[in-house]
Amino acid sequence: MPKLNDVVAEIAADLAKATERGAVATYIPMLAEVPINQFGMAVVTADGETILAGDADTVFSIQSISKVFTLTLALGQIGDALWTRVGKEPSGNAFNSIVQLEYEHGIPRNPFINAGAIVVADAMLSGHQPREALGAILRFVRFVAADESITIDEAVARSEKETGFRNTALANYMRSFGVLRHPVDHALGVYFHQCAIAMSCRHLARAGRYLAFSGRLTPEGPSVVASERARRIAALMLTCGHYDGSGDFAFRVGLPGKSGVGGGILAIAPGKASIAVWSPGLDPHGNSLLGSIALERLAKAMRWSVFAG
Ligand code: GLN
Structure with missing residues (x-):
């Protein structure tokens, strides 16, 4: 070897x-x-x-590597109930695709495509403000990386928010099916910031x-x-x-x-x-x-x- x-x-x-x-x-x-x-x-x-x-x-x-950490936290928070709102199947489509949401009643195929991660962010908001959810994400990442210096790049978060029309569309579309349960700008705020870690x-x-x-x-x-x-x-x-x-x-x-x-x-x-x-x-x-x-x-x-x- x-x-x-x-x-x-x-x-x-x-x-x-x-x-x-x-x-x-x-x-x-x-x-x-x-x-x-x-x-x-x-x-x-x-x-x-x-x-x-x-x-x-x-x-x-x-960016999307954050989806692994938020999935870990959301499962810790609401357990297997998460799987009623997001699937476990590969999508075979681009990370920001909207196509499957229509015939799957707004339920994304998996938690790692953008739509799925926005649902995971929404799940983390049960009983929490966006700031608290983000604090929990940052605390977890710092803990598992054993490094307190890890932060969110606010300029990247802002840049993504200003241009995140596709993610905003995904969030609104899922909200229309009741899959998102909190204001879309709350779920998106968490999502854009987690991606900017x-x-x-x-x-x-x-x-x-x-x-x-x-x-x-x-x-x-x-x-x-x-x-x-x-x-x-x-x-x-x-x-x-x-x-x-x-x-x-x-x-x-x-x-x-x-x-x-x-x-x-x-x-x-x-x-x-x-x-x-x-x-x-x-x-x-x-x-x-x-x-x-x-x-x-x-x-x-x-x-x-x-x-x-
Ligand atoms: N923040 C990116 C987006 O929403 C994440 C995508 C990715 O890393 N694949 O488009």
Whole structure:
């Protein structure tokens, strides 16, 4: 088996030279300004080792990776009742698609597409103000990442709010079916701000440990969430974490992963490691182009695919 340190260093060195990097997201103006020429990677292993490469300490907008954390919290808050308002199936459509909502009575296919995450945000508002829900999200992320410095980039949140016409349409449409139960601007306020959380690869890899280690921050440590819940969230990451690119990601990488249009991907090798990669250039599905290549190479070299081999 090759040494993890060497594998990570080699991937980062090779990808630093990549000429084809995809394109940064431009529909959120603040994201369009991020220099494309960056790549970072962080791996936290079961024995507590942290391996970093490239721009692993540069913070970026986690965007849809936040959907993993809010799903964890909403399930903690309302439990399986959440599944009456959002499905568990891959959508086969773009992350911001509205088409399936009409014939599925406003119920989004899964919690990782935008519509689903807006429902999750709405669920977090039961008995809470938007500010409290956001406080809970930030507290959770800081706790699992063991870093109190993590914050929300207000400029990104504002930029997204000003241009979030599609998300606003999704929210209004779901509200018309009664799937959203709070004022749409409350659910959207939570959603836009959770997407604007700024984290580095090091932060994210640490934050993903509870998913890699059956609900624990270390294999022997105290439980953060029930192992069954961590396992189910990982299953959804595998089937839905890359939108209509989820099949391709499972085929190439074979790990549960969640991408964001900021160019980050959080992936987990169950029982072995939590991994974060970041490169702002995206493929046509809105997933980090170099990030998925890095994960494909890492999973192959370390034989970490959940499908073995
Ligand atoms: N905030 C982004 C949006 O709503 C999140 C999308 C993503 O990361 N795929 O469009």
